Amino acid sequence: MTRPTLRRGLWAVALGAMLAPAVALAGPPSTVGDQQLQIKVSLTPSRAGAKPVTLGLKTSYTNPKHPGQQPSENSRKVIFTGQFLLHPSAVPACKLSSNMAAGGKTSGCPASTQVGSGTIVVNAAPTIPQPITGTVTLYNGVNDNGSGGHPKGSRAVFFYAQTSIHVNATLVFYISKSSSGGTTLIETMPKPKKPGVTPGSFTIQHVALSVSGGTAKKPYLSNVTSCPGSWPFAFTIQNWFNKPSITAHDKVKCSK
Numbered sequence: 001m002t003r004p005t006l007r008r009g010l011w012a013v014a015l016g017a018m019l020a021p022a023v024a025l026a027g028p029p030s031t032v033g034d035q036q037l038q039i040k041v042s043l044t045p046s047r048a049g050a051k052p053v054t055l056g057l058k059t060s061y062t063n064p065k066h067p068g069q070q071p072s073e074n075s076r077k078v079i080f081t082g083q084f085l086l087h088p089s090a091v092p093a094c095k096l097s098s099n100m101a102a103g104g105k106t107s108g109c110p111a112s113t114q115v116g117s118g119t120i121v122v123n124a125a126p127t128i129p130q131p132i133t134g135t136v137t138l139y140n141g142v143n144d145n146g147s148g149g150h151p152k153g154s155r156a157v158f159f160y161a162q163t164s165i166h167v168n169a170t171l172v173f174y175i176s177k178s179s180s181g182g183t184t185l186i187e188t189m190p191k192p193k194k195p196g197v198t199p200g201s202f203t204i205q206h207v208a209l210s211v212s213g214g215t216a217k218k219p220y221l222s223n224v225t226s227c228p229g230s231w232p233f234a235f236t237i238q239n240w241f242n243k244p245s246i247t248a249h250d251k252v253k254c255s256k
Contacts, residue, residue: 027233027250029060035071036064037248041082041233046254048227052219054212055084059235059248061205062123070123070203072196073239075189078173083182083224083231083252086175088155090214091115093142096172099158100147104168107160109139115220118209120161124202132202134163138211140220141172148188150174157185157211161204182224182231195241227254 029038042056057080063071094109102108116138121131141158143150159171173185192198213220224231230251238245 027248030246030248031064032244032246033071033073034063034065035073035237035244035246036060036062037235037237037246039233039235039248039250041250041252043084043223043231043252043254046223046231046252048223048254048256049225051222052212052214052216053084053221053223054210055082055221056211057207057209057235059207061203061237068123068129069125070197070201073237073243074192074195074241075237076191076240077189077236077238078171078187079184079236079238080173080234081178081180081182081184081236082233083180085222085224086155086157086183087214087218087220087222088140088142088175090218090220091140093155094139094158095142095144096147096156096158097145099139099141099160099170100145104170107137107139107158107170109137109141109158109160113139113141115140115157115213116209116211118207120163120204121206122163122202123205124200126197127199128165128202131205132163132165134161136161136207136209138209140213143172143174148172159187180232189240191240195243223254227256230254 026040038060040058044054092112094113098108118136120134137160139158141156143154146152155175157173162168171187173187178184233250236247
């Protein structure tokens with residue numbers, strides 16, 4: 001599995017589609033030091049217990065103090081939590097060993113395992129001053145070889161990114177149940193040798209993604225069964241070298 005010099009998120013959490021503003025309320029931007037993070041989440045339909053469902057996420061991670069430059073932090077974990085349910089058994093799974101064997105040249109995943117797609121914008125300044133564009137493909141994944149210290153059989157979402165400069169990479173977001181009864185997705189980044197912006201490092205600034213899959217009888221994604229008026233979502237970037245983390249929030253209006 002290719003691991004380029006990715007210093008920080010947003011190799012953002014995959015899972016999303018951008019839907020009408022009347023359905024999803026864009027959360028306010030969160031600012032911590034030279035990090036600014038904002039997310040917009042959407043669910044269609046947004047009815048409690050609905051299935052199948054399309055889940056959307058749009059993220060923005062920038063440096064408000066020096067626009068055009070990268071934040072100086074180095075991401076350790078990227079965590080997305082929300083009131084939705086994933087059903088990995090509803091869709092064929094891509095093996096992590098197959099993805100690793102592909103070495104970034106391809107995803108190594110069969111088309112039948114795809115559950116989403118989207119776009120990214122990457123900031124590699126000052127090495128590359130102009131924004132870098134890219135595409136993302138999401139796959140229903142399984143860790144079949146125990147890589148990264150995770151148990152064999154652990155379920156995940158593979159986030160395979162291809163950029164216009166031909167740097168490709170896969171991030172593995174492991175799936176777990178959140179304390180609120182929804183879903184949490186977590187990706188852990190390797191620790192860089194030194195902190196800050198280094199030659200070749202880059203930040204994914206903007207992400208727009210869409211996920212759905214399966215069938216009405218066996219959906220990949222569904223809504224939780226209760227609706228208190230709106231469902232909360234949170235996106236967190238934790239950083240290495242004791243640098244402060246940052247969290248952005250959003251809510252999706254729901255109906256019973």
